[in-house]
Amino acid sequence: MSTATLAGLTGAILAGVGLYGLIIHPDPLRRILAFNVLGSGVFLLFGIIARRGAAIGALADPVPQAMVITGIVVAFAATALAVALLIRLGAQTDPVVTQADKQDLARRADD
């Protein structure tokens, strides 16, 4: 089996594993991680298409490579935005913010 095919199969399994994690985890941070695994699997599929398209003067087709580079940077931006949303959400719903909040929560729990 060639390196490219093996890497492609790895990419396919990674996409499946990432998808699984994305569905089963209730925790958003774990979903972000799983989403990144899924994404890197898809990038690898692009990678084997690039490698298979090697031609004279190019060890791999540059067009899929350029797409993956763009993809990695955009995936990072999306991850950062998702993490920022997550942290803001945590700050919003954190039960221990101030003493007043604590008392408020306790009162609600009593009701």
Added chain:
Amino acid sequence: MIVQTLDIGLAALVLTLAGYTVLARATFPAVVSYVAYGLLLSLIWVRLFSVDVALTEAAIGGGLTGVLLIGAAGKRRGTAVAATELDPTQPLRWAIMALCALAALALATVVVSLPDPAPTLAPQAMENIATTGLGNPVTAVLIAYRAFDTMLEKCVLVIAVVGVWSLACDRCWGGAPDVPRAVARGGTLTFFAQVLPPLGILIGIRIFWIGADEPGGAFQGGAILAAMWVIIMMAGLTDVPAISKRWLRIALAAGPIVFLGVGILGFAAAGGFLAYPHGFAKPVIIFVEIFMTLSIAATLPMLVGGAPIRAPRP
């Protein structure tokens, strides 16, 4: 034979780490596993002879994503509520697993049955590369053939920063974000953050500069420069700038604006949006890339920093 052993070992290791990233019980081990996973991925990219991608993965996947995610895991330590009632039941888990396996199988089938000989744009890319004056076909695709994509991607980065900043609480607007910072100054980390950046900046600029002819380019160089800024901030040697700072906003927007400006000038100079004047393409490309590198070096740390959490100083 040995090459195959290497490839299979690499694939097995990557799959184990990915599996653990997804299946680990606690969050932090999953994040560490993901960081190691990103590192091994760049090895696979080298095996695929995609050195440009390997560089990007090394700089972004290994370094900055690690800081971002570990920082996030740290900030959420203790606040994460055990949401066991939201966990899917066991039969449902099996069903999900079966469906995901099916999806993977479908992709694997595609991989095995790809057409042979493979369709490729490499000959066209190599044929026209002389007109751009570049030697690295990947850079040619990014900045010349598909320049429109790259320009939009720069815009996406700026929009992502705007999105992250807009999550600030009302009081913090205009204030400074934070990275996982050392509590005390002085000591090992300070030394590290004083020694590493001079070397790192040199390497970052080199990788940007050789990108015209060899693997490298604005993304990879910019990402390394960004990482150097992040380490200085993590050591507490400089403060994270307040988001209302004008120089910061200019640095963030410079890349897309210059790119757009050059694109519009293309109408006058070469008769089309983002067309480069004939025989003068390379200097224009380098000019655009310089601003792109600067913008990336400013954008990525701001993405790592997240929303401002401190109110602006009066």
Added chain:
Amino acid sequence: MTDFLLSAAVFILFTVAIGLFRILYGPHDADRAMAAQLFGSGGIATLLLVANATRVPGVEDVAMGLALLAAFASVAFVNSIATGESEGAGEK
């Protein structure tokens, strides 16, 4: 020579894979961070050996990039623990 370099790469990959145990089972987060660090240097060594054996041009730059960023995850880890502790102390 090529075979030797590739075998060496496989060997390092193998030892790094054993180190996976510490990422998986800890017991402490510090052990996990350490194992990730070993992954870093082992990965760089493998990269250099493979690149030399298969003649991939420009890989030294990838290795330099990885080496530059090798400490980042661990630094973020140590800092975020320390921040958590000092905040915890403040609350008490």
Added chain:
Amino acid sequence: MSFAPNLFSIVAIGAGLIFFLAGTCGLLRFPDTLSRLHALTKADNLGLGLVVIGLLPLADNVLAALKLVVVWVLVQLSGATVGQLIAQSTRRNGRTE
């Protein structure tokens, strides 16, 4: 390629492999975090260092060789820093088991 540089490379890289193996064994077998850290830094410094030394004669040109050395120096710097930081953080937690 002559025989002598090849032999040199084989010996140096082989020695590097031993350090990687030793480092990993230590990481696995040593009883507490600090001794595991000690084992790890050996693999980092000497293992990679010897592999780099072994690869030097095989480098295409001086620049490539220089870059290999820079890689090693950077990993040394990272390894030393991380070793210190993790040790400090472990001690702060009062956890040495």
